[in-house]
Amino acid sequence: MTTAGPAAMPPPASGPAVPASAGRDMPAARTRPERATLGSVATLVGVSRQTVSNVLNAPELVRAETADRVRAAIAELSYRPHPAAQQLRTRRSQLLGMRIHQTPEPTIFDRFLHAVTEAAAAADYRIMLYTAPDDASEIDAYDELVDRWNVDGLLLTYTHSGDRRTNHLQRKGVPFVTFGRPWDAARPHSWVDVDGRAGTEAATRHLVAGGHRRIGFLGWPEHSEVGSDRLDGWANAMSVAGLPIPEPRRCFNEVGDARVAARDLLDSQDVTAVVCVSDIVALGALSAADSLGLRAGTDVSLIGFDDSDKAQGADLTSLTQPLREVAEHCFRILLHQIDTNNQGTPPEQVLLPPTLALRGSTGPPG
Amino acid sequence: MTTAGPAAMPPPASGPAVPASAGRDMPAARTRPERATLGSVATLVGVSRQTVSNVLNAPELVRAETADRVRAAIAELSYRPHPAAQQLRTRRSQLLGMRIHQTPEPTIFDRFLHAVTEAAAAADYRIMLYTAPDDASEIDAYDELVDRWNVDGLLLTYTHSGDRRTNHLQRKGVPFVTFGRPWDAARPHSWVDVDGRAGTEAATRHLVAGGHRRIGFLGWPEHSEVGSDRLDGWANAMSVAGLPIPEPRRCFNEVGDARVAARDLLDSQDVTAVVCVSDIVALGALSAADSLGLRAGTDVSLIGFDDSDKAQGADLTSLTQPLREVAEHCFRILLHQIDTNNQGTPPEQVLLPPTLALRGSTGPPG
DNA sequence: GACCACCATTGGATCGATCCAATCCCCAGG
DNA sequence: CCTGGGGATTGGATCGATCCAATGGTGGTC
Numbered sequence: 176m177t178t179a180g181p182a183a184m185p186p187p188a189s190g191p192a193v194p195a196s197a198g199r200d201m202p203a204a205r206t207r208p209e210r211a212t213l214g215s216v217a218t219l220v221g222v223s224r225q226t227v228s229n230v231l232n233a234p235e236l237v238r239a240e241t242a243d244r245v246r247a248a249i250a251e252l253s254y255r256p257h258p259a260a261q262q263l264r265t266r267r268s269q270l271l272g273m274r275i276h277q278t279p280e281p282t283i284f285d286r287f288l289h290a291v292t293e294a295a296a297a298a299d300y301r302i303m304l305y306t307a308p309d310d311a312s313e314i315d316a317y318d319e320l321v322d323r324w325n326v327d328g329l330l331l332t333y334t335h336s337g338d339r340r341t342n343h344l345q346r347k348g349v350p351f352v353t354f355g356r357p358w359d360a361a362r363p364h365s366w367v368d369v370d371g372r373a374g375t376e377a378a379t380r381h382l383v384a385g386g387h388r389r390i391g392f393l394g395w396p397e398h399s400e401v402g403s404d405r406l407d408g409w410a411n412a413m414s415v416a417g418l419p420i421p422e423p424r425r426c427f428n429e430v431g432d433a434r435v436a437a438r439d440l441l442d443s444q445d446v447t448a449v450v451c452v453s454d455i456v457a458l459g460a461l462s463a464a465d466s467l468g469l470r471a472g473t474d475v476s477l478i479g480f481d482d483s484d485k486a487q488g489a490d491l492t493s494l495t496q497p498l499r500e501v502a503e504h505c506f507r508i509l510l511h512q513i514d515t516n517n518q519g520t521p522p523e524q525v526l527l528p529p530t531l532a533l534r535g536s537t538g539p540p541g
Numbered sequence: 542m543t544t545a546g547p548a549a550m551p552p553p554a555s556g557p558a559v560p561a562s563a564g565r566d567m568p569a570a571r572t573r574p575e576r577a578t579l580g581s582v583a584t585l586v587g588v589s590r591q592t593v594s595n596v597l598n599a600p601e602l603v604r605a606e607t608a609d610r611v612r613a614a615i616a617e618l619s620y621r622p623h624p625a626a627q628q629l630r631t632r633r634s635q636l637l638g639m640r641i642h643q644t645p646e647p648t649i650f651d652r653f654l655h656a657v658t659e660a661a662a663a664a665d666y667r668i669m670l671y672t673a674p675d676d677a678s679e680i681d682a683y684d685e686l687v688d689r690w691n692v693d694g695l696l697l698t699y700t701h702s703g704d705r706r707t708n709h710l711q712r713k714g715v716p717f718v719t720f721g722r723p724w725d726a727a728r729p730h731s732w733v734d735v736d737g738r739a740g741t742e743a744a745t746r747h748l749v750a751g752g753h754r755r756i757g758f759l760g761w762p763e764h765s766e767v768g769s770d771r772l773d774g775w776a777n778a779m780s781v782a783g784l785p786i787p788e789p790r791r792c793f794n795e796v797g798d799a800r801v802a803a804r805d806l807l808d809s810q811d812v813t814a815v816v817c818v819s820d821i822v823a824l825g826a827l828s829a830a831d832s833l834g835l836r837a838g839t840d841v842s843l844i845g846f847d848d849s850d851k852a853q854g855a856d857l858t859s860l861t862q863p864l865r866e867v868a869e870h871c872f873r874i875l876l877h878q879i880d881t882n883n884q885g886t887p888p889e890q891v892l893l894p895p896t897l898a899l900r901g902s903t904g905p906p907g
Numbered sequence: 908g909a910c911c912a913c914c915a916t917t918g919g920a921t922c923g924a925t926c927c928a929a930t931c932c933c934c935a936g937g
Numbered sequence: 938c939c940t941g942g943g944g945a946t947t948g949g950a951t952c953g954a955t956c957c958a959a960t961g962g963t964g965g966t967c
Contacts (some may be wrong), residue, residue, distance in 0.1 A: 223916065257953050259624075301670065576923095603943085603946085
């Protein structure tokens, strides 16, 4: 369900029917919770503010028995440090910046955003959004974010060759991680990415194991780095299997264009299976097969990439990007940079393999 | 393009080729910008901190000539107040909270998120994200957000009848606005929504004006409030036009299910046009028409809802939700509540009409 | 027993802004 | 000439945390 009004049809969790946990009553009555501070905890225990602070930030300095009493008081008053006060003193904000890109339609980036928000929340970090019309003004926005808001780190997406943003951030010494490889050999920085090549390789191997011998590839135009990577995986698996490599077809990432290209591929090349560079493209292939009277899963096998909702809806085998893991790695690496003050440790790179989600378009399950 | 890796094919703005504005050199050389503070501005001008503060927050207290000198110094040092310090003193954070919902696939909510981020940035507010598995724990999250992070206001989405969140926030006195109507007659609060009924009405009128007399409706199952609203618009327009009202067909918001329902509608009811409750459903109808040998735009007219990228790709006439306006209204109302301390003015409601984006599925343009 | 090292704890200063009350200045009114 | 009122400006206290240097108490050593 890509769409529909804000109160779209199936409410995206816990419907109105659920009565919500009943046994929460204690704090409901209070009119003014009267925020607890370091000081109030300290006087309750009978120690100084600094001792309370140490219990939280440097427990090894505090005698165990004292620490226990402090912790009890913290729990009793349900004290939590005030972020603004901390930030003022420490120059740390517990905030991570993330740019929202202007895309015609939402992408898996949005799922990534969700996963990162959750991963960060577990460590008491929050995501602050910002916008920028292009990379150039994004660089301008960094100064604002870092100098004024004390954002602790940045998560970049949509990296591309010739990306100026990473250089700028390295020069400024701001901790950051990118989701996506730097596609040119720039100064190395930390990144996390999904191994598209490994994905299409696995997909192709799966088809080969299923008995296919003529397997085509439906890709994007040449200049796409992500696209070439995925194409390479298919080509490599084919050559490893000792199979002939049909000329790949290319199209834009739209169903209509993909349908035309796919029809051509199915017609002229006589393939029995097609590995597609994306789900969108695979949907076009599905439609093309349909119009040629070929049934997906029996007459021809199709595999997409991204395991989007559309793939699930169309019963399309696809490659699942491990977005939760990507998000967790991104956050872990970023947190490490922040904690070590961005020094000492070399940049870290993580490449995660997608997994094949088998569905009807590659034959009956089992 | 719903998908593809993080560095997806067409980079979503400014490609690598663009050399980025060349003429920015001044601040690049400095090693340590040495943040300007109220105090440094004050000593430069030769006035007290408070006067500088007044220039920014209460200009009417300052003599015009003094204010000008202060403003000049502010510009020279490129001073900007430190949010953490302000927040500590004023209990205002310039932050708005927004929950990211767990949706299987991104929705127009993500476009809304973008629009809100931009609207807020113009007034120096930022969006902070949070997650919650369901409405109940979302309510828990409010305490954290409001008490600890001093979030100034909240933007809620996915309202539904029986929504407990709004009551809770009203009790706490936290400023908030919802994108979406409260579908039951709860205590009134501020909201902004898109008038689905007016949209389908306009769509139907357009079809009637084009000469159609048998116009069907393809909707969601009965329990959807948004769905009923959109159905009502169609039914009303039909009855106003004095046309017979065919039995509406209902399906889930998936292409596959919609195709089945649409085929039935096109077959048995002999309609020449179909108003659809969403783009997804309309795509199903498109596919059904195709399989029946009917060409969209000539043999049968189809209209979707949301004007998603899919609609644009499929050359489908659809109803555009004015998300930018929705976002701007939401922010404006929220800001007003914050500024007036959430008192005095009654809640404000805004209902915005969608606009019809005409494409090939309702006949040749012009 | 005096001395020192060491651990646990403390008090005061500080981050950068705003709040509040006090002060200064100038001019009209008596 | 003194007084009072009001606009413009100022200094000090404050928000809630951390940083830093100093203090109190304990035990070991000569």
